[in-house]
Amino acid sequence: MKIFLTGGTGFIGSHFINKAHSQGFNLVCLRRPGSVTRVELIDNPKWLNGSLEDDWVEEMRGCDIFVHLASHSTNVPYDTLEKCLYWNLTVSLKLMEQAREAGISKFIISGTGFEYGRVGEKYDYIPINANLEPTMAYPASKAAAYIAFYQWAVEYKLQLNYLRIFQVFGEGESEGRLWPSLKKAALSGNDFDLTLGEQVRDFTHVDDIVSQFVEFFDFSSIKPGSPMVTHVSCGKPQTIREFSEFWWKQWGATGKLNFGVYQYRKNEVMRFVPKVSGNLKKITT
Numbered sequence: 001m002k003i004f005l006t007g008g009t010g011f012i013g014s015h016f017i018n019k020a021h022s023q024g025f026n027l028v029c030l031r032r033p034g035s036v037t038r039v040e041l042i043d044n045p046k047w048l049n050g051s052l053e054d055d056w057v058e059e060m061r062g063c064d065i066f067v068h069l070a071s072h073s074t075n076v077p078y079d080t081l082e083k084c085l086y087w088n089l090t091v092s093l094k095l096m097e098q099a100r101e102a103g104i105s106k107f108i109i110s111g112t113g114f115e116y117g118r119v120g121e122k123y124d125y126i127p128i129n130a131n132l133e134p135t136m137a138y139p140a141s142k143a144a145a146y147i148a149f150y151q152w153a154v155e156y157k158l159q160l161n162y163l164r165i166f167q168v169f170g171e172g173e174s175e176g177r178l179w180p181s182l183k184k185a186a187l188s189g190n191d192f193d194l195t196l197g198e199q200v201r202d203f204t205h206v207d208d209i210v211s212q213f214v215e216f217f218d219f220s221s222i223k224p225g226s227p228m229v230t231h232v233s234c235g236k237p238q239t240i241r242e243f244s245e246f247w248w249k250q251w252g253a254t255g256k257l258n259f260g261v262y263q264y265r266k267n268e269v270m271r272f273v274p275k276v277s278g279n280l281k282k283i284t285t
Helices: 011-022 081-101 118-122 137-155 178-188 206-216 240-250
Strands: 002-006 026-031 046-049 065-068 106-112 159-165 167-169 203-205 228-232
Touching: 002 011, 011 026, 011 206, 065 081, 081 106, 081 137, 106 137, 137 159, 159 206, 167 206, 178 240, 203 206, 206 228
Parallel strands: 002 026, 002 065, 026 046, 065 106, 106 159, 159 228, 167 203
Antiparallel strands: none
């Protein structure tokens, strides 16, 4: 099976390449010139150097599945809504249309659980059919993109699995995010300042996330023109305080976790846990 991949040098994408190669898949990966993977690869895919804005129709021919993991401005502070919409919706849809022109009819597109926004606080476990009420630019752009991609797949009778990925952590994660920041402080013997840590999240290790991607290559349950939405997470809620304290102990930290130093972000969603079927299993509409 031959896969055309975007976002292969990103956090999840780098781990995905290793997982796909370990399963014997053939990868063609688009990357920005000079972009490097977040983790060491067991083998290199066929790299294409260029922009998402370029024409890749010829390079896509012969591929069986289009996997779109590339996203713009995934970490706070987010870029403007205009730029997020341009890259995450307009450019992405044009690239997907190129894939369709090249003969690809199977699509795996990454979204974010934060598309649900404030709705997260209304549920113990967010169902797939919950309303989308994003509160910031990046999640709003992904929610808008989802609506467009869904209609596009229906119109052209394509098989599309849209993945709402929740709180992922692990090696290769951006340095400014919680888990790598915690690890750096713990291994350096420093204290670490946080909010009160009452936010409830569903943390899932990146290895567990990409292990599920192989299952997503089976499109037998997705009818052409009937897109699937999948929650990718483990369904095990814990507070940021609990998560931080667990890893602080795992790393044998000698410093102190200082809770309550920082205020919560504006528009902070205090509970964000998806409904999943079993451990990292799919729920579909």
